[in-house]
Amino acid sequence: MTIDAHQHFWIFDEERDSWITPDMKVIRRNFLPEDLWPVLKANKVDGCVAVQASQNDAETEFLLHLAEANDFVRGVVGWVDLKAVNLYDQLERYSQFEKLKGFRHVAQGQPEGFLLQPEFIRGVGTLVAFDFTYDILIYQNQLKEAFNFAVKLPNVHFVLDHIAKPLIKAQELQPWADDIRRLAELPNVHCKVSGMVTEATWMHWEKADFRPYLDVVFEAFGTERIMYGSDWPVCLVAGEYEGAKGILTDYLSMFSDDEVRDVMGNNARRFYNLDI
Template sequence: MTINDLLNNKIMTIDSHQHFWIFDEERDSWITPEMGVIRKNFLPENLKPVLKANGVNGCVAVQASSTDSETEFLLQLAEANDIVKGVVGWVDLFSADLYDKLEKYSQFEKLKGFRHVAQGQPEGFLLQPDFIKGVGQLVAFDFTYDILIHQNQLKEAFNFAVKLPNVHFVLDHIAKPLIKNGQMQPWADDIRALAELPNVSCKVSGMVTEADWQNWEKADFRPYLDVVFEAFGTERLMFGSDWPVCLVAAEYEGAKGILTDYLSMFSDSEAKRVMGQNAVDFYNLDI
């Protein structure tokens, strides 16, 4: 499937995962010197022509820093830019006044859910009673939760999601498997286990940055795509570019092309779901 196919078939294409920031070296210390191409500002005016060139109708902006001001920043951008169809913000899920904060946030129509950067956290982070209690409160306001973890945290994520069957979860970046090393296990078995939970979806995103940045080939990703498509099916997968982070390893078109090429084996209706409709449904986007 090519960009022209998407355009000609009038497929609603939604990028379910991208970021905006005004670069701050101290705050954004995770953007290391070797990631020099993204050590600068990235705003809607930078993304808009990229989406247009790639036949993408809109996007979901996801938090990149863990502050209340980050959520406010993204909401302001969403209000001013129609390409931003939804926002996944940050809120202190351990806060004693979390319910009141969520009630305040519920007035913002484009705020769809929240995320905490759980990747790299100590073992057991997701299973803390106060964290589970906080995430459980999202249900009252129809907010979703994005699970950002490394592949070695998948078993913990399973136990976490089991405890919260009414929360709508989406796994970011297929849990960052070790694509550069070609390692499949235990990631593959753990993905299959997590996918057995009906309240968990998965973003096909962030793969190029887990591969060899300079020397990846599309074939490197096929075994991982085989696993997530078998596990989640086309009903619970959604396209995400992880722009601008993807730029350290691929241009937007290249990152997106990995998935659109793979989807050429599927029906148009299945491709439509993965490339847009699943994101619209999961985040309840107003298109």
Template sequence: MIIDSHQHFWIFDKERDSWITPEMQAIRQNFLPADLGPVLDANGVDGCVAVQASQSDSETEFLLQLAEANDFIKGVVGWIDLRGDHLYSRLERYSQFEKLKGFRHVVQAEPEGFMLQPAFMKGVGQLVAFDFTYDILIHQHQLEEAFHFAVKLPNVHFVLDHMAKPLIKVGELEPWATGIRKLAELPNVSCKISGMVTEANWKEWEKADFRPYLDVVYEAFGTDRLLFGSDWPVCLVAAEYEGAKGIVTDYLGMFSDSEFQKIMGKNAVGFYNLDI
């Protein structure tokens, strides 16, 4: 069983989706379940987790509607104002949606210290009461802050998105690797093997470019806390789905079948408590 733990849907809006720059022309269009379903089938993927791409309540509702209508969407990671008023009652309402598994905030765009704000930490801490997870989306320079954030919330289940976006394009390992190893010391933190191709040279990457970074996350997190994710359709600026998936499956060729199954699906099922 293969589960893609990280992909997105959107109806493209030039203003809302301003992060999709003109050089990312390949993804300046709509991407919906009808587009992804055949791709998953062609690549032998049994289901996926849809992750928020914009920060609004309507985004969460949009993803829940798609999940309700499409069985292959096994889980949703939505957005909610984690510093907002009446958060607990809003989480209580969202807990009624079986496919809603967790939340994410685009911290990579926030100023230094954002994660350590008391209001934000209090909000993330409330996720525990409803068994919601939290996806950590950051750049590598925020790894130290993420460590202090996660260490203060030991009961929250965290997953690091896109390996904290190492500088693969220039072949730089440090200080990223040190930050990854430190964060991985915390047992409540997992890591998605996702988003790599967009951190590399979009036009000229080779599978060997990713091996040093995969070695680091494997040695740090082991095979029980790594989750495969395609980051479709964002990956399309640098690779087709098959190419993004192939980077991971080729690397896992040296692993046992049970380890392969964990990283490519079982860990996502366990982390997000997916109904398979």
């Protein structure tokens, strides 16, 4: 069972999706389940987890609607205002949706201290009451803050998205590597090997460019806390789905069959409690 633990859907809106800049023209259009399913089948991927791309309640409803209509969308990571006064009531309502597995806030690029706001920490801590997970989306310079954030919430199941976006294009490992190792010391933190190609030289990367980063992540988290994610369709600005997936599958050729199965599907199934 192979699970793509990180992909997105959207109906493109130039104002809302302003992060999709003109140089990313290949993804300045709609991407829906009917676009993804043929790609997954061609790459022998059995299902996926749809992750929020917009910061509003409508995004969560949109993804839940798509998941309900498409069996291969096994789970949803939505958005909710984690600082809302009525957060508990909102989560109680969301807990009725079996495919809603967790939440994410786009924290990358936020001012220093964003993750450490007491209201935000309290909100993320509330997720535990409903067995919801939290995806950490940050840049590599926010890893120290992410550690200080996660250490305050030992009961929350965290997963770090996109290995925290290291400077792959510049082939810089430090201080990212040391900060990753420190974050991985927390047993409740997992890591998605996803979103790497967009941090490299678009369309001109080599698989060898990613090996030093994969070495660090696998040494730090071990095969029991790593999951595969494509970051489709964002990955398309830097390469095709097959090529991006091949970076990880080639790297995994040195691992046992059980370890490969864990990274490519079992860990995501367990972390997000997917009904498979």
